[in-house]
Amino acid sequence: MAPARKTSPKRTEEDSSAPPLHPLQRKPFLLLHICCGPCSTHVIDLLKDKYHPIGFFYNPNLHPKQEYFRRLEATAQVCRQHRAALWVPPFGEEAWLDGVKGLEGEPEGGGRCNICIRLRLEATAWVAKAASLTAFATTLTISPRKNSHVINALGTDLSKSYDISFLEADFKKKDGFLKSVQKSKDLGLYRQDYCGCCYSMRKRELSHQ
Numbered sequence: 001m002a003p004a005r006k007t008s009p010k011r012t013e014e015d016s017s018a019p020p021l022h023p024l025q026r027k028p029f030l031l032l033h034i035c036c037g038p039c040s041t042h043v044i045d046l047l048k049d050k051y052h053p054i055g056f057f058y059n060p061n062l063h064p065k066q067e068y069f070r071r072l073e074a075t076a077q078v079c080r081q082h083r084a085a086l087w088v089p090p091f092g093e094e095a096w097l098d099g100v101k102g103l104e105g106e107p108e109g110g111g112r113c114n115i116c117i118r119l120r121l122e123a124t125a126w127v128a129k130a131a132s133l134t135a136f137a138t139t140l141t142i143s144p145r146k147n148s149h150v151i152n153a154l155g156t157d158l159s160k161s162y163d164i165s166f167l168e169a170d171f172k173k174k175d176g177f178l179k180s181v182q183k184s185k186d187l188g189l190y191r192q193d194y195c196g197c198c199y200s201m202r203k204r205e206l207s208h209q
């Protein structure tokens, strides 16, 4: 796994060279945007050798509110297991609804999703910078349904805007997703069957009819 970076597009989480650390700073702190408990299992396992990951559960896209709390509880369970801190900012649904206005009919992976992901990553970058952490990252690329190139491009762009390193990754590689599924089963975690917003929930319901 590589050090987080701000600009070079060629270095990834699989690189092995890490910057020298101050003797008092054994591992740098990284703010990890977590979309749900199952996705965080394997990602934290991958990160914790080189970083102190701090979980950041900012997902104003989640609908309904009970779903938000179910995913938050599963995330807290994983963070407890790893003895990792978990920061949970206010829900912030209004900002999300404002951001995706006019894009309600977009397919999954389209313009609405780009805004949804950017909004969540931007809050992560802002908080990581404000807290003087070393870097930020997201669990989102572990999903086979998420385009890692789009997510990494968004993170890199925010890295420049907020002057904080972003850890580029494609956590689904090397059976990452399958490993997260197995680890979630072992922990008995709740695993959702739709992406998260009301539009993806409706699509799931229609597909079950």
Ligand code: SF4
Pocket (backbone or CB within 6 Å): 061, 108, 109, 112, 113, 114, 116, 117, 195, 196, 197, 198, 199, 200
């Ligand atoms: S489908 Fe998923 S990524 Fe796209 S807008 Fe809905 S919650 Fe966000």
